Amino acid sequence: MTTARTTTTRRPRPRALGAAAVGLLALSACGADDGTASEEGIPEGELVEVTVGVLPIAPSVGIYYGIEHGIFEEHGLDVELEYADAGAAMLPAVSTQQYQFGIGNPNSVLNAADQGLDIRIVSGYTNSWAEGDDVAGVIAKADSGIEDWTDLEGASVAINALQTQGDLTIMESVENAGGDPEAVSFTEMPFPDMPAQLELDNVDAIWVPEPFMSQTLSDDANHLVGHSFQDAVPGMPTMVAFSSGDYVDQNPEVAQAFHDAMREALSAAQADEEGARELLVDFIDMPEEAAMSIAMEEFEAEIRTEEIDEVAALMVKYGFISEVPEMSEIYFVD
CATH class of the missing domain: 3.40.190.10 (Periplasmic binding protein-like II)
Structure with missing residues (x-):
């Protein structure tokens, strides 16, 4: 495994996911060793470099907020973001550890489980609103x-x-x-x-x-x-953070650090709505007026397991997956 490196956090600039990565879904999740830490955990004062796949949409600003405010660095992580068109497009990159983590909808994780891929939900991320104006x-x-x-x-x-x-x-x-x-x-x-x-x-x-x-x-x-x-499914989770089972098992300290950083970052972004909206101008080149007026999802690191269970049942109902997976096996336990 690659040991943690001593550095300062880079100011991320999201990059597009290469089309070739989509063709890797059939590969095993044995993955590369990049972005890993030693079994002893992240040494104090050092940072583990991780790449996180995100969608180029407004809610992705939650993780960007955490990066800009140094929250991930405080947890020993140096995060770089890369763009993908959909959560499903991230799965090959996450499975092969080109991305250590991805942020996309939970349906992609359920689809992966149905295909025999070991993808774990590391934390919640955003939820839709059960009533009123939704996202x-x-x-x-x-x-x-x-x-x-x-x-x-x-x-x-x-x-x-x-x-x-x-x-x-x-x-x-x-x-x-x-x-x-x-x-x-x-x-x-x-x-x-x-x-x-x-x-x-x-x-x-x-x-x-x-x-x-x-x-x-x-x-x-x-x-x-x-x-x-x-x-x-009123109030359903719209996005979650996920990683490959191999990466989580081999790097539990990094997965825990990411989980903890997400909890802190999302809580801070939810409490500082104006600050999060201001970041949208730079993050996805959104006009300031639009950034201040669009509907925003609820940032929450807690995983809404009941709603995800409902989603899994609907996916079986409409033939998206063959059966409801063993749900306890897709959640990272902190």
């Missing part, structure tokens, strides 16, 4: 005739990845409203491309989180159909 939604053109969930029957809906949070919660919302979820067609594309594709009528509706939801709704030609999280 993601389905948007259609105001003159499209799509007014509620049942109107999505026969329609094409853009989501960022197939068989994950978008299509799962939309299908459940359609069924709960009395419609046929199997009659909805889903198209995969990156979030930044969706508003333009909606405008060009290449899709009938789009499922987007912030900041894309507020940006798209700022055009009066569009309107909100509904918040699929709230109508499927």
